[in-house]
Amino acid sequence: MFFLYFLIGVYVLGMLFIFFYSLVQGQLLFHFLKARKEHSAALPVEGQLPKVTIQLPIFNELYVTDRLLDAAAKINYPKELLQIQVLDDSTDQTMELIQERIKFYPEVNFQYIHREDRNGFKAGALKEGLEQATGEFIAIFDSDFVPDPDFLLKTVPHFSDTNVGLVQTRWTHLNREYSLLTRLQAFALDAHFLVEQMGRNHQNAFINFNGTAGIWRKECILDAGNWHSDTLTEDLDLSYRAQKKGWKFVYRPEIESPAELPPIMSAVKSQQFRWTKGGAECASKHIKSVLTGNFPFHTKVHAFAHLFNSSIFIAILLVSLSSIGVWWAGVQGLIPETLFKWAGIFMIGFVLIAGVYLVSFFYGKKSFAQSFLGALWQLPLFLSVSMGLALHNAQAVWEGLTGKKSPFVRTPKFNLESGKIDLKMNRYLPHKIPVTTWFEGLFMLIFMGMVGLNIWAGTFAMLPFHLMLAVGYGLVFVSSFQAYGLGK
Template identity: 60%
Template sequence: MTALLLVFVLIYAAAMLFILFYSVAQAHLLYRFRRYLKRGSVAAPAAPKVWPMVTVQLPLYNEKYVVERLLDAVATLDYPADKLEIQILDDSDDETSALVQQKIQQYPHLQFQHIQRPDRSGYKAGALKYGLEIAKGAYIAIFDADFIPKSYFLKRTVPYFSDAKTGMVQTRWTHLNKTYSLLTRLQAFALDAHFYIEQVGRNSLSAYINFNGTAGVWRKQTILDAGNWQDDTLTEDLDLSYRAQMKGWRFVYLPEVESPAELPPVMSALKSQQFRWTKGGAESAVKHLGNVLRSSAPLHVKYHALAHLLNSSVFVAVLLASLASIPLLWAKVHGLLPEVIFEVAAITLFSFLVISLVYFQANTQEQGSLFRRLGSFILYFPLFLSVSMGLALHNAVAVWEGWSGRKSPFIRTPKFNLEARDNKWQDNFYLNFRMPYTTWAEGLLGLLFLGVAAWSVAQQEYGLLIFHSMLAVGYLLVFYHSFQSYRKV
């Protein structure tokens, strides 16, 4: 075995071992979720005799398509009007502000505050911090612009703060436009696994979970005790979550309380969101991982925190494993590697099995016959895996920027409200992303893996054929949908 070939073997092995490490954590979370299902529902705390003051914060930046829908939904919250303060944290520089002014006139009985900062410093984190300084509420509910909170939201979440140690209550996202397109279906596929298996599993273990940036309620004292909102990462929600929990605050996750939201219907918007989430996750890992590992937290808490903070790094592992697999395949065909290497590598099939079970469990929670749910899973799961692998290059770049400390601005995900706009996304005023160089690289990678798959068939070597075929499909799908949705400038 040559030195160069040994390097490829070590890269492939390290990447697959990391994926295996992550899969073991997922398997444990799946086990805990199954225990949660068997246990059944637990009675919610009793409603307080006197409802406390709550401030609802609505951070906005140029949301003309959805802001009226948001304000109408918040106005229907079932909560005493004299105990409800609604802060519209409006950083907009377009017609959104005028729409806000018009809409709040329709609700004179509610305490709307239209707050406009002198500048956008700190982006969303800065806006939340700015509003917190003048918030009257002991509890802070937060909704992004694309959410439509249920009227019962506050009365289902606020009672959990009867426990003085509870610092945050998070609810489960559901999807307004899940069936709009293949892309929205695949996003729902991924998010349901997080909001069912991961959040429930970690919460049942008393491990660290994260506030998801919206559709949750904070105790104001918790935010302040943990150091307030900070803008040194792109995921201010994950950052504050870890600071608060390491301070000893307890988080509660409520999968039974649904909070509907819109999924990005086009690839460029999805990539913008994915870039922010993956880069911010890497930044938060750099910021917190050392403190978590040095803390006195139980071993299982540290293990799941490690998997949680490094979950975006799975894209780096997928990218490295996929590229390293090409010379390994060539070496196998030419008899340059001992067969035992590939026999040991078969252990990593455990990772695929675990991921399959996690997504099967999460995506068969919906209503309908078992046959229908199983058929849907068989149809969408391979496509989901392919597209996830096709996003590996884009997200690996984001992770690398997060690890290396390269800073970038907070790029908002454009909202569409397609249900009210005749299902047309092409005329969205905010959809003005320029196509990055990585899109062309995704197309080239798709062709590369297509060629590798064809070559392996010609050589009658089928060990990595499924892997390379899924990579080809994933990269080509991502390239095609990206090319359609970016500005050609």
């Protein structure tokens, strides 16, 4: 019986964590809706424009570098006030490609900086470039982005308040329609860039620089201690250090910054691992100072939820595995039926989380009927795939919380929407299939079996949950296997 009580305890604690997370998401949704009603008009450009440095960190990006440099060269800003730093850590032909491409734009102030050692990875490159930056403001774009020509004219005016240290813009997606995988990623990212970022910013809670498509006041970066490379998410780390020192961040959803979504599962996993592990590392680094600092209560609550949001994957993994024992105990009559009825309260959390994603999905859509049909299948599939990534991401979170270090692994870029490049020819694809992928296949079989047992026993309370787990692990396993096979 002790083991049964242990399983029930794990299941309940995991569900409580998910429920807390959903309540915070619901509160963000409320503030997002308020923020939309209070949407302010764009600020006019007044007075003398300041000097700006654009930093473009690059590492082995043969397929997207030309696109990035072309877009940066077309930025609409006085040439004498603009410096574009190409921070190149490449070890392949990308070096030659960059140097040849910038020759196309002799009128643009390109500064090429190449490092041999990659010390500090992206954070190290940004820090080294900052030493030579002439701009009062520092805009940053990753290699898979295509900056809006008017990006600086739209963002710089928001720095009229001298307390503003960062202006972050909203990511949009160049290849949203490329595949099911890119559609589901867009589904998830839209919720972050609309509901979460706007919801936090509206109530002056901490938000984060998203690593790209944002512009910093140089003084803010230096005052906060410059870039650190002790976490995999240097952007989140600097964001918290700056806001803890009192700098104000501004989020502008109407300023769009198009970017490429990873089109294969191995690339998605690489990105997810870095984001989730880095988030956990930042949680360990900042949570004590935030909770003990002189900040409003709601700021502390949202900071806790923000820093530990990747821990949701550990909760999902534990709940899913313990649900097998809980289901069996229920069938055997070892758990009172009233407890299952009380568990229905957790459905509130599901409704809140679903609401966050549905509201962001419908944002800006013109045809409600067409959007409704899209939401009807994308929401359950997104939730299923998110559950299917629980094992992979839980490993990343655990490593982050326990202090295990790992190198910064870049997400391969593809530029497939151009139609000029074949996916199979990408030289940056991984070759080795990780052990976790095989476990995802095993979990697929286990939860497929649980679906059959639910039906056989005539118990349907956990059937939707186990069905989504079976579908999620199945999709993740199959698409991972296909993606790693491309690299052979």
